[in-house]
Amino acid sequence: MGKYVAQRLIAAAFAFIIIVALIFFVLFSMPGNIVSDPTIKETVRKAIEEKYHLNEPLPVQFAYFIRNYMNLDFGTSLFVRPGVAVFDVFKERIGVTIQLNLFSALFTLPVGMFFGITMALKKDSIYDIIASSLVVFFISVPGFVMAAALQYFLAYKLGWFPIVLAPEVKLNWTKFHSMILPIFALSFGSIASIARLLRAELAEALTSEYMLLAKAKGLTFRQRVVRHALRNACVPLASTFLYLFIGVLSSSLVIENIFGVPGLSKVLVSSINAKDHQLTLGITYFYVLIGLLMSIAADLSYGIVDPRIRMGGRKDE
Amino acid sequence: MRTISTEKILEVRDLTISFNTYAGKLQAVRGVSFDLHKGETLAIVGESGSGKSVTNKALMGILPRTARIEKGQAFYKGRDLLSMTEKEWEKVRGSEIAMIFQDPLSSLNPVTRVGKQIAEIFILKHKLPRKEAKRRAIELMDAVGIPDPEKRYNQYPFQFSGGMRQRIVIAIALASDPEILICDEPTTALDVTIQAQILKIIDRLQKEKQLSVIFITHDLGVVAHMADRVAVMYAGKIVEYGTAEDIFYNPQHPYTWGLLSSMPDMETEEGEELYVIQGSPPNMLYPPKGDAFAERNPYALNIDFKEEPPMFKVSDTHYAATWLLHPKAPKIERPAALQRRIEKSLKRAKGV
Incomplete structure (x- = not known):
């Protein structure tokens, strides 16, 4: 197990370095930069170019960049929040993003499981057929379309929810109430994915031989489902959920903008538009890192949930 | 052979089970009746699809949802198992009747x-x-x-x-x-050396715990070792029913003859061809009129294609459903090869 984790971490580190380089070069190869504004005085432009090594060839800039990151210097925002360190911008904005994503995850898992389980238990009933169609619908509709639709119907037409996120800093009812729509928009797709997966897994588990044996033991239906079928059906759930969470993080980028959430993604999008490259890189790398760690966690989760993988190879016979 | 108690612990009467499939109603079990005596081993023998597993799943209340018990009773301690609710089943399953599965x-x-x-x-x-x-x-x-x-x-x-x-x-x-143990081909998935060990364990536990065992198998070798009485099933019906001696030394039904002839034994000589029952079992979506085995039966009479044979009594313990046992039927001898085998093994049984 330890060896496996080490292997995965090394592989992830390589992937991280490649992605870091790729994003850096793509970003800095884009035409124009922060000082291409013609109204800036020639002397000022020179000074800025000098300070940020903008006149050097790209590989040299990359070397400077890496050196700074090694020293935990993540640069300074020049345009979106002039003069503020990237790390401070990040610290200030991450709170609400994490809050939103965490709520969405906490909402997704139980609701998705509920639908998956009930659909499997009532397989081929009217309920299952309707729910399955909805599942396909929610999986296919992209999050931002869902967000816009929710905003239009529930917030604008019906007025049940505020259109954008409440500006309160503390988490109180007003704030939570305004967070409901973004949470919905973030969760519906993942709920549908979990429901679909669990329905398929549980339906298969219910018809398995070990369920027949459990029945022959004299266990009640509830005991059989909870103790035997669900246990098996949930084996692939852990990893799927972690992968879904990566998806939620990325769709949160768009959805934060729709609902005016002052989170990381808002800064990210404005930094890209303003060519505030240091800020863009800092936030992007954070997302890359989270994504890589999540995928390692997803792979390890198999081993935690499934004894056959946990003890793979250790056969005593 | 052990002496068999005559106390009946399970009485199955006219059990009829069908499956609803897209193609229509599949008649898996067609009027099966048998008794299980206390402490005995009853072997149910038959090829795949003969309804032996379905019969026993019904006795455990674990038939799949598509199956329907059309009619019949199964009396256990004065209760009809087949009319029990799921709640009542939960008390019987495992505690009174238990099952060992195939795989x-x-x-x-x-x-x-x-x-x-x-x-x-x-x-x-x-x-x-x-x-x-x-x-x-x-x-x-x-x-x-x-x-x-x-x-x-x-x-x-x-x-x-x-x-x-x-x-x-x-x-x-x-x-x-449990009182009753149903073994549904418990050794089919295992290799031969392990088979013998498992059979020994079942045999030992049966004696220790005074279990009544229903042993489903298609392996006549296993039957010879384990069974006190044997029921031969074909196309959802019991075609012959008797003590192990009756079935092995005095088989009456042509299907039983076929089964016994197709089993190799220690005396099978090199180059000797084993008997093969020609054809395949009938499609139970449309069970044939008359005897289901008639198509594959080299000894079939005209009446076999027209009317189903009833159970004829051979002795107090031995019954067979073949028109050959009718008083007016022509006298047909068992295949010579089978007869030789039976005589040999009888001699061996007495000689030792």
Whole structure:
């Protein structure tokens, strides 16, 4: 197990370095930069170019960049929040993003499981057929379309929810109430994915031989489902959920903008538009890192949930 | 052979089961009747699709949803099992009637510790405390011949070989001290050396616990070892029914002849061709008129194609459903090769 984790971490580190380089070069190869504004005085432009090594060839800039990151210097925002360190911008904005994503995850898992389980238990009933169609619908509709639709119907037409996120800093009812729509928009797709997966897994588990044996033991239906079928059906759930969470993080980028959430993604999008490259890189790398760690966690989760993988190879016979 | 008690523990009468399929109604079991005596082993023999497994699933109340019991009764301790509700079944399953399944590789829950799968019966059904349940489970594992049961208790099924897993399945079946044990081809998935061990365990436990056993198999060799009485099934019906001696030394039904002739034994000589029953079983969506075996029966009479034969009584213990036993039927001798075999094995049985 330890060896496996080490292997995965090394592989992830390589992937991280490649992605870091790729994003850096793509970003800095884009035409124009922060000082291409013609109204800036020639002397000022020179000074800025000098300070940020903008006149050097790209590989040299990359070397400077890496050196700074090694020293935990993540640069300074020049345009979106002039003069503020990237790390401070990040610290200030991450709170609400994490809050939103965490709520969405906490909402997704139980609701998705509920639908998956009930659909499997009532397989081929009217309920299952309707729910399955909805599942396909929610999986296919992209999050931002869902967000816009929710905003239009529930917030604008019906007025049940505020259109954008409440500006309160503390988490109180007003704030939570305004967070409901973004949470919905973030969760519906993942709920549908979990429901679909669990329905398929549980339906298969219910018809398995070990369920027949459990029945022959004299266990009640509830005991059989909870103790035997669900246990098996949930084996692939852990990893799927972690992968879904990566998806939620990325769709949160768009959805934060729709609902005016002052989170990381808002800064990210404005930094890209303003060519505030240091800020863009800092936030992007954070997302890359989270994504890589999540995928390692997803792979390890198999081993935690499934004894056959946990003890793979250790056969005593 | 043991002396068979005449006390009936299970009486199955006219059991008829069909499956609703897209193609129509499949008549899997067509009026099966038999008795199970206390402490005996009844073997139900037949080829795949003859309805032997379905019959016994009905006796466990574990028929699939598509199956329907059309008619019939199964009396156990004065109760008709077939009319019981699911709630009543939960008290009978495991505790009164238990079952050993065909494939031990897939019948254990792959992600639960083996010991827990036994112990949960004591915890959930008998409301024993955890410690006591564990002790009883380890005792059972020891009884079915699992070495080092304390260590094995905490292992998962994938750490067990096929034979060891089947022992666990047997331990599970015996956990609640059932009266009747149904063995649904318990050795089919195992290799031959392990088969013998498993059969020995079943045989020993049956004697220790005075179990009444229904043994489903298509392996006549196993039947010869295990059974007190034999029921031969074909196309959803019992075609011959008698003590093991009746079936092996005095078979009456042409299908039984076919089965016995197609079984190799120690005397089978090199180059000697084994008998093959020609054709294949009828499509039970449209059971044939008359005797279902008539198409494949080289001794079929005209009437076999027109009318189903009733059960003819051969002796007090022996019945067969073939028109050949009708008083007006032409006298047909058993195939010569089979007759020779029977005489040889009779001689052997007496000589030793």
